[in-house]
Every structure is written in C-alpha cells, then in structure tokens.
Amino acid sequence: MxxxxxxxxxxxxxxxxxxxxxxxxxxxxxxxxxxxxxxxxxxxxxxxxxxxxxxxxxxxxxxxxxxxxxxxxxxxxxxxxxxxxxxxxxxxxxxxxxxxxxxxxxxxxxxxxxxxxxxxxxxxxxxxPLVVVVSKNSPYKSFSDLMAFGKANPGKLTYGSAGNGSASHLATEMLLKMAGIQAVHVPYKGAGPALNDMLGGRGDFMITTAPSVLGLIDSGDMVPLAVTTKERVKRFNAPSVAESGYPDYVSAxxxxxxxxxxxxxxxxxxxxxxxxxxxxxxxxxxxxxxxxxxxxxxxxxxxxxxxxxxxxxxxxxxxxxxxxxx
Amino acid sequence: MMDFVSNLGFGFAVALTLKNIGLCFIGCIVGTLVGILPGVGPIATIAMLLPITFGLDPVGALIMLAGIYYGAQYGGSTTAILVNIPGEATAVVTTLDGHQMAKQGRAGVALGIAAIGSFVAGTFATLTIAALAKPLTGLALVFGPSEYFALMLMGLVLAVVLAHGSVLKAIAMILVGILLSTVGVDIETGQDRMTLGLDFLYDGIDFAVLAMGVFGIAEILRNLDNVETRDVVRQTIGRLLPGKEDFKQSAMPIARGTIIGSILGILPGNGAVLAPFASYSLEKKLAKNPSRFGKGAIEGVAGPESANNSGAQTSFIPLLTLGIPPNAVMALMVGAMTIHGIVPGPLVMTNTPDLFWGMIASMWVGNLMLLIINLPMIGMWVRLLKVPYQLMFPAILMFCCIGIFSINSEPVQVIVIAVFGLVGYSISKLGFEPAPLLLGFVLGRLMEENFRRALLMSRGDMMTFIASPISATLLLIAVVVLVVSFMPSLRKSRDEVFTE
CATH class of the missing domain: 3.40.190.150 (Bordetella uptake gene, domain 1)
Incomplete structure (x- = not known):
C-alpha cells in the first residue's frame, strides 16, 4: 500500500x-x-x-x-x-x-x-530464435530423434528452463503440447544454472535464448537441434521446428x-x-x-x-x- | 609448466599497462567503498556502472568490474568487524569473532589479519585459476541438484557449531531462517507463499535487509541499552597491526580457509557462500579450546576471511571456462562481456586470450592493491571507533537506510529493516543468536530449490540422494556430525565444542 x-x-x-x-x-x-x-x-x-x-x-x-x-x-x-x-x-x-x-x-x-x-x-x-539444445554426449542426434523418443516414452524426458513463465519455459510447453509429448519441467533461476545441469547430463534438453548458449555451441559442448523461428537461421546448423513436422510452431x-x-x-x-x-x-x-x-x-x-x-x-x-x- | 609461466607472463603484460592498472585501481577503490557502506552491494554497483564501461575496451571494463567485486569482499569485512553489520552473506561469520575483537580493543588486529589472510588466499586462488581452471571445470559439472542439497544440508548441520550457547536454540534459529527463506513466489509453481498479499514480498526477503536488521539495527539497540560495553569499544584501542603471536595463531587457519574457499568457489551454484561458514566450523572443531570462539578468537576471523576471498576468486572459473555465471555478480559480468561483443563460453580462452589471462593477472594485481589500500586505512578505521556513540549510531542508521533504499528504490524496505531490528533485539534478549538464523536463510533457499529439482529429475525417488557417491558422502558426514553431538557417551566432547 x-x-x-x-x-x-x-x-x-x-x-x-x-x-x-x-x-x-x-x-x-x-x-x-x-x-x-x-x-x-x-x-x-x-x-x-x-x-x-x-x-x-x-x-x-x-x-x-x-x-x-x-x-x-x-x-x-x-x-x-x-x-x-x-x-x-x-x-x-x-x-x-x-x-x-x-x-x-x-x-x-x-x-x-x-x-x-x-x-x-x-x-x-x-x-x-530460441534454440533447442542438447549436450554433446546426448543420445539424441537430431530434433526428430528427440521428438520420437519423447512420443514413445511419455514422462521420460526432462527439460530445464530459465524459470517458471520464462520464454524458455513457454516455448518448450508449446512444443510439447503440439507434439503431444509429456516431459518433466525443471525450472531454474536463469538460463546459466539450467545449462550447467544439461551439460552435466542431468536433463535431456532445453530451449533457450541464442546468446545464453552461443559460447557452448561454438565450443561444441552443446549441440543445436532446431531453432524456433519459422525459417532457419544462418548462424546455427539446425533446421527450424516448423519445417520438422510442426508447421504452426514459432516462438521467437x-x-x-x-x-x-x-x-x-x-x-x-x-x-x-x-x-x-x-x-x-x-x-x-x-x-x-x-x-x-x-x-x-x-x-x-x-x-x-x-x-x-x-x-x-x-x-x-x-x-x-x-x-x-x- | 612453460605454458603456465608464459601465459601468466602474457596476462601480466596485459594487466600491467598503465590504463589497466588505473582501471583496476578504480575498481578496487569503488569496491572497497561499496563494501564498507552497509547495504550497497557489488550487484547494485556493477549494474549501475555497466553502461559506463560501454566506452572502454572489454579487457579494461572487465578488469574494473572484477575489481569492484573482490574489493567489496575486503570492504565488507571492515563493516562486519567495526559495527557488526555483515554487508554480504559471506561476512556473517566475520562478525562473530571480528566484532568481539573490536570490542576488546583489537579492531586493528582483526582488520589487519582479515586483509593479510585475504591477500594470501587471493594469491593462491589466482594461481589455482591460472593453472587448473580447465581441469576444474569438470568438478563444476558433476555437481547437480542432489549434490547441492547434500552440501547445503551438511552446511546446516555444521552451522549448529556456529552457536556458542544452547544447541536447541541454535537449531530453532536455523529453522526460522529456513522458514524466512521460503517467503516469496514459488520457483516451481508460481504460487506466492507467505507474502501476506504484500507486493514487496513477492520476490522474497532480501538478504541485506534481513542481515542489516537482525545484526546492525539490533546491535545499535543493544549498545544504547548497555552503556558499559559500548564505552569499552571506543576507549581501548590496542595495537594496529597483528603481532608475531597473532600470525602464529592465524597461519594454519588462513591456509585451511584458502583451500576450503578455493574448492567451494568453483561450484557453479554459488557454493562460495558456504566457504566462510565451513572454515569457521572447521577451526572451531580443531581448536584446543573451542570456547574462545565467539569471544574474539583470531582464528575465527583469519580462516573465514581467507575462505571468503579465495571463494570469490575461484567463482570466476565457471564464468571463464563455461560462460556459466555461478552468482548474480557473475551474471552481470556475462552481461558486460555480451555488451562488448564477447561470447562467454569455453572459447573465451582461445579466442580472446588477452581477456582471459589479463583478467587473471589483474586479480592478483588487484589483491595487492587492496592490501596496500587497506593496511594504512586501518589506523583511520580504528580511530573512527573513538567517535562518541551518540554521533556514531545516527550515522550508521543513516547509512543503513540509504544503502537499503538504493537496492531497489523501495522505501518500504527501510521500514522492514526496522522490523527485523526489533526482531533481532528481542531474540538476542531471549538468548538466541542471529548468525544461525542468517545461515538458515541463505542455505535454506538453495537447499529447497535443489531438493525439489533433484526430486523432479528422479521422478520423486528419494534414492537419488544416495545414488551419487558425492551426495551420499556429504550426507554421511552430516549424519555422523549429528550423531556425535547427540550421543550421551560422546557428550563430553560435544560440550567442549558448544559450551562457553
């Protein structure tokens, strides 16, 4: 008051x-x-x-x-x-x-x-774009690998986010909903600590803003599987989610x-x-x-x-x- | 080895240009000042100065911002020792014995040993970063939520040792601290908890507000209450610098504190907060006569201050090698890099070696500067204690209010410190101590977040906490410490630790 x-x-x-x-x-x-x-x-x-x-x-x-x-x-x-x-x-x-x-x-x-x-x-x-990333040791080598595993194993995937209600969280939820996948959300305070756990292999994937993960992508520690804009982005060697079977998906x-x-x-x-x-x-x-x-x-x-x-x-x-x- | 020497040499070549020395100096001075002023922390300062660094080159900008960060660690201990106000979570333990030393007329010795211990620790930590930054990154990656939870739990159990009165009262204070840490919006569900519908509690209680209330304001009330003790503080001014005997007593605590701090600082989830607490507990356990602790034991200042500073330095490791900020200050450093077009990440070392090695070398330069700035100032600080208390306490109050207001420009927070001041005064009248409460508050939040994350990841399986060898070991230590302190046959040894 x-x-x-x-x-x-x-x-x-x-x-x-x-x-x-x-x-x-x-x-x-x-x-x-x-x-x-x-x-x-x-x-x-x-x-x-x-x-x-x-x-x-x-x-x-x-x-x-x-x-x-x-x-x-x-x-x-x-x-x-x-x-x-x-x-x-x-x-x-x-x-x-x-x-x-x-x-x-x-x-x-x-x-x-x-x-x-x-x-x-x-x-x-x-x-x-936001980027769908996994650790370099992840078994998922492509975006369709990840989606296929998620569909076949409801509730098995774990993803990190920069916080409850953050762009990172909402972009993932929207994707999961369109794909009909159930995954467990682990919220962090900011993208940094979340990436640390993904890097250590304790989470399966994360959708995060480009600047937060750029350094780890350049060094090869994290691998971009897809970008969330409608079109591909030159900077990342990855398809867009939209062209990978979810034409309505965009979350830039x-x-x-x-x-x-x-x-x-x-x-x-x-x-x-x-x-x-x-x-x-x-x-x-x-x-x-x-x-x-x-x-x-x-x-x-x-x-x-x-x-x-x-x-x-x-x-x-x-x-x-x-x-x-x- | 040759690499190590040539890399450091390259770093010093960058750090020792006139411009970078100047920026490092400015950073250290500003840091010392904001550390000394209660409430104005390095986070607010760096956020404010970020735009000013826009015009500098990235190396110079980061050297200056880093200087503010570790300069504030030095300055924070000054306020903790002189007026019993911990400006940062890491200075809480310094108040325990540091302020007691000041009351005994040994403020100069306490300040001196804090500065020297910090310098030794800073030197060691700088060398650690230069030599081992890359391999140590692995340690950061194996620490996940369950390991953090175990670490924090162990920290809380050790915290019981912090109290020098009743164990039961210490546990009660820790639990109240944990309870206070849960105020605010729930990180997982977005539900607000215990906010009483008040907007300013939405983001939780600020550490500085709580610490300043239960320590600073409560201390003022106690002093006004008790004319005798406060006159002791200002009348007896002992020697200004530590003597031979002091150094002998402090050498090992400094060494142990440095190592504890260096290890905990590397952890990416702000493990550095735990460092001074862990060092203090260890010193009290190892001491021949633990009852001296809390009454002005120099080991209780030397160890934690060293741990604090080495932790502050090694917390740059996750930032420099992974681009992952372990705490809010480091997150701002990431921002500073981004603004200057540097992509924080593992490639910083290869793409911009001048930044990487220059910053590391500047840390040592900065620590040396801080020692040189701080030692001559001790005389001045100690003389400040001679100021009559009726002039001193309004000034402290005013600085507290300005500091708190500057965090978020929220007038209501100033009222909150008054409330916590009354709380702190009442609990100390009832024989409770504020230090375990603050520790519970700091660790409680981290503990809850990591506990819930670990359970989310394990889908609710409690076994996750003993599945990892690291967390199992940490939990085992916690259990052993608990059992030891409650088993009747070992009661004698426990009493030695806890009684006054």
Whole structure:
C-alpha cells in the first residue's frame, strides 16, 4: 500500500515536471533533451545488451543520447506500467518484448494493463530464435530423434528452463503440447544454472535464448537441434521446428520500440527513422547477426498486427495449457 | 609448466599497462567503498556502472568490474568487524569473532589479519585459476541438484557449531531462517507463499535487509541499552597491526580457509557462500579450546576471511571456462562481456586470450592493491571507533537506510529493516543468536530449490540422494556430525565444542 502511495506521488512529480517540458514536445525540434528507454529486464541480461547497443546507435542518429533504464520487477510488468503512465511526448520509449507485451497479460492474474492498447508501436527491431539444445554426449542426434523418443516414452524426458513463465519455459510447453509429448519441467533461476545441469547430463534438453548458449555451441559442448523461428537461421546448423513436422510452431524472441499511447505521429516517425538508420550501421548489424538475430525494421501497423496475432496465440495456448502466475 | 609461466607472463603484460592498472585501481577503490557502506552491494554497483564501461575496451571494463567485486569482499569485512553489520552473506561469520575483537580493543588486529589472510588466499586462488581452471571445470559439472542439497544440508548441520550457547536454540534459529527463506513466489509453481498479499514480498526477503536488521539495527539497540560495553569499544584501542603471536595463531587457519574457499568457489551454484561458514566450523572443531570462539578468537576471523576471498576468486572459473555465471555478480559480468561483443563460453580462452589471462593477472594485481589500500586505512578505521556513540549510531542508521533504499528504490524496505531490528533485539534478549538464523536463510533457499529439482529429475525417488557417491558422502558426514553431538557417551566432547 505504502509503496503504491509513494509511487503515485513520484509519478505526480514526474508528470508535473514533464508538463513544463510538454510545450517543447513539437516534432520539428524533437528531441531537445535525452530520450529515456525503459527496459523491462535487469541490467546485464540478453535484452539489456541489445537495448544498450541499439540505444547507442539511435542516440547518435537523433543527436541526443538515449538513456537506458532497467526495471525487471514482476516479469517486466512494473516497467510497462511506468512507461504507460509517462507523457506521450517521445521522450519515453519502452523496449517491447514477447513476455511483457503479449504473454504476461494472459499469464499474470494480477496484470493491470493491456499493453496492446496502452502503447503505440514504433517498429519491430529484430527477431531472434530460441534454440533447442542438447549436450554433446546426448543420445539424441537430431530434433526428430528427440521428438520420437519423447512420443514413445511419455514422462521420460526432462527439460530445464530459465524459470517458471520464462520464454524458455513457454516455448518448450508449446512444443510439447503440439507434439503431444509429456516431459518433466525443471525450472531454474536463469538460463546459466539450467545449462550447467544439461551439460552435466542431468536433463535431456532445453530451449533457450541464442546468446545464453552461443559460447557452448561454438565450443561444441552443446549441440543445436532446431531453432524456433519459422525459417532457419544462418548462424546455427539446425533446421527450424516448423519445417520438422510442426508447421504452426514459432516462438521467437523479439525486440521493438513502443511509445505511450498518444505520442504525436510525426515524433513517432522521426524516432522510427532514426532507429532504422541506426540498425543499418555496420556495428549493430554485425553484432546482432553474430548472435543469430535477424534485423527487421517494419512499420507501426505491421508491428501492431504482429503483436495482436501473437497475443491471441499465447492467450489461447496459456488458457488450454493452464499456465498462470498468481 | 612453460605454458603456465608464459601465459601468466602474457596476462601480466596485459594487466600491467598503465590504463589497466588505473582501471583496476578504480575498481578496487569503488569496491572497497561499496563494501564498507552497509547495504550497497557489488550487484547494485556493477549494474549501475555497466553502461559506463560501454566506452572502454572489454579487457579494461572487465578488469574494473572484477575489481569492484573482490574489493567489496575486503570492504565488507571492515563493516562486519567495526559495527557488526555483515554487508554480504559471506561476512556473517566475520562478525562473530571480528566484532568481539573490536570490542576488546583489537579492531586493528582483526582488520589487519582479515586483509593479510585475504591477500594470501587471493594469491593462491589466482594461481589455482591460472593453472587448473580447465581441469576444474569438470568438478563444476558433476555437481547437480542432489549434490547441492547434500552440501547445503551438511552446511546446516555444521552451522549448529556456529552457536556458542544452547544447541536447541541454535537449531530453532536455523529453522526460522529456513522458514524466512521460503517467503516469496514459488520457483516451481508460481504460487506466492507467505507474502501476506504484500507486493514487496513477492520476490522474497532480501538478504541485506534481513542481515542489516537482525545484526546492525539490533546491535545499535543493544549498545544504547548497555552503556558499559559500548564505552569499552571506543576507549581501548590496542595495537594496529597483528603481532608475531597473532600470525602464529592465524597461519594454519588462513591456509585451511584458502583451500576450503578455493574448492567451494568453483561450484557453479554459488557454493562460495558456504566457504566462510565451513572454515569457521572447521577451526572451531580443531581448536584446543573451542570456547574462545565467539569471544574474539583470531582464528575465527583469519580462516573465514581467507575462505571468503579465495571463494570469490575461484567463482570466476565457471564464468571463464563455461560462460556459466555461478552468482548474480557473475551474471552481470556475462552481461558486460555480451555488451562488448564477447561470447562467454569455453572459447573465451582461445579466442580472446588477452581477456582471459589479463583478467587473471589483474586479480592478483588487484589483491595487492587492496592490501596496500587497506593496511594504512586501518589506523583511520580504528580511530573512527573513538567517535562518541551518540554521533556514531545516527550515522550508521543513516547509512543503513540509504544503502537499503538504493537496492531497489523501495522505501518500504527501510521500514522492514526496522522490523527485523526489533526482531533481532528481542531474540538476542531471549538468548538466541542471529548468525544461525542468517545461515538458515541463505542455505535454506538453495537447499529447497535443489531438493525439489533433484526430486523432479528422479521422478520423486528419494534414492537419488544416495545414488551419487558425492551426495551420499556429504550426507554421511552430516549424519555422523549429528550423531556425535547427540550421543550421551560422546557428550563430553560435544560440550567442549558448544559450551562457553
């Protein structure tokens, strides 16, 4: 209670302070001060790394720095709420991800906000696969090996995840459901400790984000069996799950910018242009592609319809799978 | 062997450039400061400084961040010894005898032996990493959930030895600690437990909040209660550095602590937390007169401080050789590598040898710097104790509040330390001790998570805990220690360990 009251007070102070700034929030001199990028994950994580890389480039193009602020509380929901309540003047941008934007509303019973109506999309920046990995000593040499064993032996497979309700967990559950496989879920706190047990042969497989396992794949300690994007990814020598018998399966991590609802279209467009220009720079392109990430840069309408479709898909899946967080 | 020498030589060539020495120095200073300030831990600091390192080259950035991490270990013991506040889980044991030494006017000796022990341990651990990092990775991989559970259980049984009063009361405190560790969202089911519907308990109770309350605030209340003891602290200032006799007593504890810490630090599930506790228990068991422990025994500072520092260093092994972070600080280091475009993993050593060997060499350089920074400061710290208590305690309180607020910018956490302060004061009035409670809290969470993971993997079969030779051995040790302490015929030896 106390927390909420203080939060409200703080927001009130912020609101009145930025009210003064609003007069300057015209598109022709935007941005006249630094732009804040709210990242709904803690500093040091995979999303944070991408956010900082892109923010650096966008800041250069805008001629004002783009400052990253992290808030990973409650699965990123606190960050969404903060961003939604900010002034729609283009000086607050939210890093939009699968979890907070399209999964959490159907996962958290206590979610107070609908991210699809609270924000205006700017652009989808990039899409990155999750990777189905096994240890190099695993008996499963291909994705179909793994699936065949799982189907023949219900309840025998064990998989690790980065946590209950994480992208890693949900991507696996969706696959298991489509394939009709029963497997035991062992949640960890983060991908690192989970990979350690998979590496030691105590779990059978794991679906995890590309950056978390890249080093182990390059050294040959973990073997990628499939990627979760619709198409194959050049970086990994593996088929996509979709082409391996589950054409409807897709579960990519994605990163985009959204701004609070009501941000002037001209400012939104200016931000979008700067972002796409920044994405074209060699530094950002090379770095992201080295992680198996595909750069996108679409229009607000395309980004909006993508999120809407994704939200529907996760809503249906989470309801039938009965996964929720109270 | 030639490889080892040339690799280390290469590492020192990287670490000893003017720029890297400077960054290492900044890291050590910042680390010492955040270690000393109660509540402001290395996690928050590294997270805040991460963006600043964006403009540096990756080697320099990581050298600086690593400096903050082990600098904080040095600084943390200063606060534990001087004002009885453990800033980190690993400094809890240092309060037991370290603060007692300070009360006896031996604060300088305690600080000195902590710094020297840490330096010896850091040197040994650095050499271990350089020589054995690769083969030791195997050890990290054989430790799974059942082994961790057994290790933590053994740790809790040994924790009974930490108490110097009633065994029953110690066990009660451990159980309360375990209970407190279960507050928050259930890792497996997503159900919230014992949160009383309060948002800030959703992610559980923060260690710093609990430790600062039951140790720091409670200590202030006790001091205000008891004018005599607090005047002892500020009036008797003994020698500033350890003497010959102190070194003789500390040599073996430092050696044993260093080895225990080095081994536990390698474990990827944050085994380093256990290191100081294990070292303290061992020293108390081995001591001719265990009753001195808890009353200012120098071995009780030397051993755990060495274990703490060597564990902090070797916990870089899983990060450097597998790219797997064993604790939250190492996870941030992974983030720092990623930001700089380095893929953490087994190939770091071959792809970026300057980073790998440069960082290892810089750890030793950093430890040397910390020794040089810390020894001359001891005089200043000790003089700080002369400040009248009516000026001192508001300052400690203020720093505690700022520190706690800085963790999550949550005002409510400041109120929580007040609550835990009252709890800590009441339990000490009732003759209970806070150290076993904190140990139960730290180990309880790890124990529960690993217990449940092990059972998930074995599909509920309890035999999994004795199927692995490692966990079977650890459990056997735990059982033997328990039996020994409760068997009437051996009662005499137990009393020697437990009575004051």
């Amino acid at each position: 106390i927390k909420r009251r203080v939060l409200t007070a703080m927001l009130a102070v912020f609101a009145s302070a930025s009210f003064l700034g609003r007069a300057y929030a015209q598109s022709d001199n935007y941005p006249s001060r630094p732009v804040k990028l709210i990242v709904p994950y803690a500093a040091g994580g995979g999303t944070d790394a991408i956010a900082r890389l892109v923010a650096n480039g966008v800041g250069e193009k805008l001629g004002q720095s783009m400052v990253v602020e992290n808030n990973g509380t409650a699965g990123g929901n606190v960050a969404s709420q903060l961003a939604a309540k900010a002034d729609p003047d283009g000086y607050t941008v939210l890093m939009a991800n699968q979890g907070p934007m399209v999964v959490n509303p159907h996962l958290f019973e206590s979610m107070k906000l609908d991210p699809l109506t609270a924000f205006d999309p700017v652009t989808l920046i990039a899409r990155s 991590a994605w990163y985009g910018f959204v701004v609070p609802k009501g941000t002037p279209a001209a400012i939104n467009e200016k931000l979008r242009k700067a972002t796409i220009e920044a994405m074209g720079s060699k530094e950002i392109k090379d770095r992201l592609e080295a992680e198996g990430t595909t750069l996108v840069g679409d229009s607000p309408a395309e980004f909006a319809s993508m999120m809407k479709a994704e939200s529907e898909r996760w809503k249906g899946f989470l309801a039938t799978a009965g996964i929720s967080i109270k």
